Amino acid sequence: MPQSVVKNASEIVEMDLDGGGKIRWLITHRDGAKNFSMRLITLPKEKSTPNHSHDYEHEIFVLEGDGEAQLDDKIIPVGKDSFLFIPGGSQHTIRAKDDMKLICVVPVNVAVKMLGP
Amino acid sequence: MPQSVVKNASEIVEMDLDGGGKIRWLITHRDGAKNFSMRLITLPKEKSTPNHSHDYEHEIFVLEGDGEAQLDDKIIPVGKDSFLFIPGGSQHTIRAKDDMKLICVVPVNVAVKMLGP
Numbered sequence A, B: 001m002p003q004s005v006v007k008n009a010s011e012i013v014e015m016d017l018d019g020g021g022k023i024r025w026l027i028t029h030r031d032g033a034k035n036f037s038m039r040l041i042t043l044p045k046e047k048s049t050p051n052h053s054h055d056y057e058h059e060i061f062v063l064e065g066d067g068e069a070q071l072d073d074k075i076i077p078v079g080k081d082s083f084l085f086i087p088g089g090s091q092h093t094i095r096a097k098d099d100m101k102l103i104c105v106v107p108v109n110v111a112v113k114m115l116g117p
Helices: A107-117 B107-116
Strands: A005-008 A015-017 A021-027 A036-043 A060-062 A067-072 A075-076 A082-086 A093-096 A102-106 B005-008 B015-017 B022-029 B036-043 B058-064 B067-071 B074-078 B081-086 B092-094 B102-106
Touching: A015 A036, A021 A107, A021 B015, A021 B081, A036 A107, A036 B058, A060 A075, A060 B022, A060 B036, A067 A082, A082 B015, A082 B022, A102 A107, B015 B081, B022 B107, B067 B081, B092 B102, B102 B107
Parallel strands: none
Antiparallel strands: A005 B081, A015 A021, A021 A036, A036 A102, A060 A082, A060 A102, A067 A075, A067 A093, A082 B005, B015 B022, B022 B036, B036 B102, B058 B081, B058 B102, B067 B074, B067 B092
């Protein structure tokens, strides 16, 4: 059985994200997660998450900061306590109006693909 | 294809949680989520999440407040920016030392079971 993990996000290495943000992969298959993977994204003011589309979903919660989400042709303001369900196949990006912090959860096979085994 | 969802947590009804907290099921199968479900939990000071064990995992991120996690026989302090991976089969609870706010993600079949279709 996998062991429990309790850490602070500051213990996890930050990686660059296309668009000017940073990502920390908090929980992945390397911890024994079998279904989904939790990441923490920080977006400095005026930076954005990658503007892309893929076949898997995002579930996002905004911890801090205001910005706008573009989902296909819709632009929607987001801020603290906003959450987003972005299904596979939707073109999407979030642009930060001030420094933003987001939790973004993806299927765990995305972690395997991006980080390796 | 499911539609994107963008809402504020305050739009979602709060439900009681054993131990004295409240839970909002932010994203579930009802939104078209096929793999995992995101919930927001608030724990008033001195309240706790259910002290239980089940066959599915939790991925938790602490948004606000200090407390302590009990995971089987270990007691570990947690606070803002702590995260927890609790695998299936682990007895667990979080006790709030002051008002806490947590994101807790579970497999989507848990939402189906708890909320109905």
